[in-house]
Amino acid sequence: MVREIEATAGIPVVQIATIVPIMLTVGANRMVPGVAIPHPVGDPAEGPEADKAVRREILERAFKAIQTKITEQTIFKS
Amino acid sequence: MALKVVCYINQFFAGLGGEDMAHTGPCIERKAVGPAMQIDNLLGGDGRVAGTVICGDSYYGEHIEEAREKCIEYIRDMSPDLFFAGPAFNAGRYGVACGDIAAAVAQKLGIPCVTGMYSENPGVELYRSKTFIVKTVDSARGMKQALEKMVELGKKLVSNEPLRPADEEGYFHRGIRKNYFHERNGAQRAVDMLLRKISEEDYRTEYEMPVFKRIKPAEPVKDLSKATVALVTSGGIVPRGNPDRIRVSSAKTYGKYNISGIEDLTPEIFESVHGGYDRVWANEDPDVVLPVDVLREMEREGVFGKLYDYVFTTTGTGTAVANAERFGREIGEQLKKDGVDAVILTST
Structure with missing residues (x-):
């Protein structure tokens, strides 16, 4: 899905998911590792503030990814 | 004859x-x-x-x-x-x-x-x-x-x-598996295969994984402050009651839902129907899968231009590659038509 959206629309698609090898396999180009499978963009067990803070941090990384020129599959770890 | x-x-x-x-x-x-x-x-x-x-x-x-x-x-x-x-x-x-x-x-x-x-x-x-x-x-x-x-x-x-x-x-396999009783059980065959692999002999998997294509990365967004960004997920977050009856696994369809005016995904209005992960957290707060709340904050702060009015959702568990590719193409066409500049896609 990620690959076909990018190919069809011609716009950067950043995928946020926890299992990085699957993102690599399906052909995502811009990847941000998520927190956990059932909550990739949050950490609810740590309380509402920490949950939101980690969500914000991951989304900032996602925005960094879509503004970065890349030539191959890239994982944005920080 | x-x-x-x-x-x-x-x-x-x-x-x-x-x-x-x-x-x-x-x-x-x-x-x-x-x-x-x-x-x-x-x-x-x-x-x-x-x-x-x-x-x-x-x-x-x-x-x-x-x-x-x-x-x-x-x-x-x-x-x-x-x-x-x-x-x-x-x-x-x-x-x-x-x-x-x-x-x-x-x-x-x-x-x-x-x-x-x-x-x-x-x-x-x-x-x-x-x-x-x-x-x-x-x-x-x-x-x-x-x-x-x-x-x-x-x-x-x-x-x-x-x-x-x-x-x-001598023909290309058609993706058909025939069931039959093998004289050696799965564990024995797996160990045989592993030993052959270790000794660098030829071995053949009994379950081939699909081969995925690669595409050239799209150009980055130049001015994020003017960009329209769309949210897509394979994490199964849908309006409560799953109005389009998206399947919990092996999805054949995806949904398109209007989120204009929605500041925060609450359990009263959204839920997860994904059959491939523990939905407890996502049902308490769907934003942990589909992060609308923080994106609205960032939109207000001017980090990016606008959050696209619709989210696209499916359940990515057991979903056929051909279906997922079709969803991607159809979603991509709509986003292109509406002038969306970038996509954040979350997967569970």
Whole structure:
């Protein structure tokens, strides 16, 4: 899905998911590792503030990814 | 009883000409032409080629439906018992034409159909599940061997003889698994395979993983402050009650939901229907999968221009690759039409 959206629309698609090898396999180009499978963009067990803070941090990384020129599959770890 | 056979070949193998004649539309010769003459010889006393359908490669590729329909009409008219197309070797358009007509004849006339291609011919991936495609080398220097394999397999199919595994029969597997009792159990076979792998001997997996394509990365967004960003998820977050009845797994559809005016995804309005992870957290706060709340904050702060008014959702568990690709293409078209600049896609 990620690959076909990018190919069809011609716009950067950043995928946020926890299992990085699957993102690599399906052909995502811009990847941000998520927190956990059932909550990739949050950490609810740590309380509402920490949950939101980690969500914000991951989304900032996602925005960094879509503004970065890349030539191959890239994982944005920080 | 002698088999009645019909063949399909392109303009080149029919001797009409090369690229200059590739726009030739379908026609029929009520005899064996080109490679079909060799097929006729190979059939020996078992059958004869009653006709050869010929079509230019560009014509077939550019008018695929008309070409298919016309060819089927010619073929049906001769009521064959067996149909051969090609072989196409590594010729892309010819491979697609051979695959397409063989698949269509198999489906519409219910007779065995065999074609032949080189492994990298795009026709292989497109049609391997719908017709028998014998493995060939990449050029017509392998014509003799290709035709022998095609005729042998074709005869076998007509006689309803049980087939050995695709690899042994020499065709591209059609993605069909047959269940049977093996004398050694799975654990024993797995250990055997591992030992062979460690000692760098050949081994063959019993469960092949799909091979995914790669695409060139899109250009980055230049001015984020003016960019419209869309949210997409395979994490199964849908309006409460799952109005479009998206399946919890092996999804065949996706949903498109308006989030304009929504500041925060709460359990009162959204939920997760994904069948592949523990939904407790996502149902308490769907933002942990589909982060609308923080994106609204960032939108207000001017980090990016605008959050697109719709989210696209499906459940990515057991979902067929072909379906996921179709969802991607359809979503991509809508986003393109609406001038969206970038996508954040979350997966569980």
